[in-house]
Amino acid sequence: MSSEKEGGRKRKQSGIQSSQHKKTEPCPMAESSTTSSNNGSSPITRIPQDHLFSILLLLPVESILSFAMTCKKLKSLAYSDSLWESICKRDWGQTPVDSIKGSNHLQQLPWKxxxxxxxxxxxxxxxxxxxxxxxxxxxxxxxxxxxxxxxVSGFLVLFGGGCEGGRHLDDTWIAYIGNNFRTTLKWQKINSGIPSGRFGHSCVVIGDSLVLFGGINDLGIRQNDTWIGQVTVHEKLGITFSWRLLDIGPIASSPPPRGAHAGCCIENKRMLIHGGIGLSGVRLGDTWVLNLSEDLYLGTWREITAQPSPPPRSGHSLTHIGGSQTILFGGRGTGFEVLNDVWILDASEGRWRWSQLLFEIRNVPQGFSLPRVGHSASLIIGRRLLIYGGEDSYRNRKDDFWVLDISSMSCLKMQGRSVNENRTYRRMWRKLESKGEKLNCRSFHGACVDDSGRYLYVYGGMVDGLVQPADPSGLRFDGESFLLELVMQS
Structure with a gap:
């Protein structure tokens, strides 16, 4: 019996020593006894580095970091600055990367x-x-x-809106921005009267042009016309901007008249709109897409029908986040309640599908309220939404900034899983600290992000004002401009 125990102990010790020996090999993840005995290296380490580089770029970031843990040689590749610059281009696009390269306080930092x-x-x-x-x-x-x-084309373009007394505006203004942010805006008035005065319209950038749809005038009349706006730089005439009515065929094929709806550009070639306030003040819940000819002289509207779909609303936001996905957030519902639901419209696989994205409200910091209407939602660097301002159901305006992080959805897509699953996303929302100058609480302002996704321009909106006899609500319209920079620590 004692000899059997002794033999068992020796076999066990031999196994431990063998296991310890294997852990010291260069690349245990892809090891085979044949190759190890021949040259002591793993097959994966003999793959040319440029091939490994290409393979890594096909993987999600989590897999790349796991790959780096296998051995020193592969860690050196997986942590290389050139690889992470390529990952940034893959996940952010070329323009944000070029913007960072031109930033003095960021260009020296490693891309990882x-x-x-x-x-x-x-x-x-x-x-x-x-x-x-x-x-x-x-x-x-x-x-x-x-x-x-x-x-658009390096110019801020401001059009229309409502002002004191419930009056509409019909003026168009442009200010040159170029590739770098500026601390002074030089506004130039281009024209008035075309399109007709309105507020609550939608206007999106497609290529180097603007596409405008709908709106409400100061008589309460809803519009459903579609316009194309273009900036032209002439050598002799200087800068000009022109609007023209888009030919969309029979009027019956257009979306019903509306205002306070949401719109965005998808795939840099089509316009998408949803909801708004229609005739007789009825809130709408329909979705339409505008297909344009290459020369932007002809357009065709088509209604998208899908179930389930977001409930009717107005004053919400609709933001394309790349690929086939568009995010809808907030707004005011049919019972005048202010909403905080998040929906995603997916146009992949040749069909349109709406899905609600659920999140755990307990993860929202206490004391902060997410429901809002009249906010802005801008796609920023990293494929996330920056939510700013708006007002709640008591018309209390906000000055807070939130990031709606949809990276978890991207991971699902990369893993081949559908974002339409009935899932609860725990970390979708994150509140940002505001530094620099204090912004007034505001709603129904204008906001747009630059091509890099790092700078947000904000103009106007309704802000809190001193209560005056002629204005018992204490509301006032703002005419200031702000530049918001996403702070990345150096």
Whole structure:
């Protein structure tokens, strides 16, 4: 019996020593007895580095980090700056990467660290922009709300909106931004009267043009016309901007008239709209897509029908997040309640599908309220939404910033799983700290992000004002401009 025990102990010790020996080999993850005995290396380490580089770019970040843990040689490749620059291009696009390269305080940082900081974003820095007219005549855009603000071909374009007394505006203004942010805006008035005055319209950028749809005038008349706006830079005439009515065929094939709806550009070639306030003040819940000819002279509207779908609403946001996905958030429902639900519209596989994205409200910091209407939702670097401002059901305006992080959905797509599953996303929301100048609480403002996804321009909106006899609500329309920079620590 004792000899059997002794033999068992020896076999066990031999097994432990053998296991310990294997752990010291260079690459245990792909080891085979044949190759190890021949040259002591793993087959995967003999794959050319450029091939490994290409393979890693096909993997999600979590898999790349796991790959780096296998051995020193592969860790060196998986942590290389060139690989992480390519990962940033893959996940953010070329323009944000070029913007970071041109930033003095960011260009010296390793790309892996920059990638981490983008997804750990915790604050924005706000500065008030100075405004002036190019001719020095002091004529500037008047305070307004429910207008449109877009950045196209390097120009901020401001159109329409509502102002004091419930009146509409019909003026178009442009200010050159270029590739770099500026601390002073030089507004130039282009024209008035075309399109007709309105507020609560939608206006999106498609290529180097704007597409505008709908809106409400000061008589309460809802519109359903579609316009194309284009910036032209002439060598002799200078900068011009023109609007023209888009030919969309029979009027019966257009979406019903509406205002306070939401719109966005999808795939850089089509316009998508949803909801709004229709005739007789009825809130709508329909979705339409506008297909355009290459020369932008013809367009065809088509209604998208899918069940389930978001309930009717107005004053919500609709933001395309790349690929086939678009996010809808918030707004005011049919019972005048203010909403905080999140829906995703997926157009993959040749069909349109709406799905509600559930989140755990307990993960929202106490004391902060998510439901809002009249907010802005902008796609920022890292394929996330920056939610700013808006108002709650008591018309209390907000000055808070939130990131709606949809990276978890991206992981599901990369894993071949559908985002339509009945899932609860725990970490969808994160509140950002506001640094720099204090912004007034506001709603129904205009906001647009630059091509890099790092700078957000904000203009106007309804803000809290001093209560005056002529204005018992204490509301006032704002005419200030702000630049918000996403703060990435150096």
């Amino acid at each position: 660290r920059l990638y981490q900081q983008v997804y750990q974003l915790d604050s924005v820095f706000c500065r008030r922009l100075l405004v002036e007219s190019p001719d020095g005549d002091g004529i500037l855009p008047s305070p307004r709300a429910s207008h449109s603000l877009n950045l």
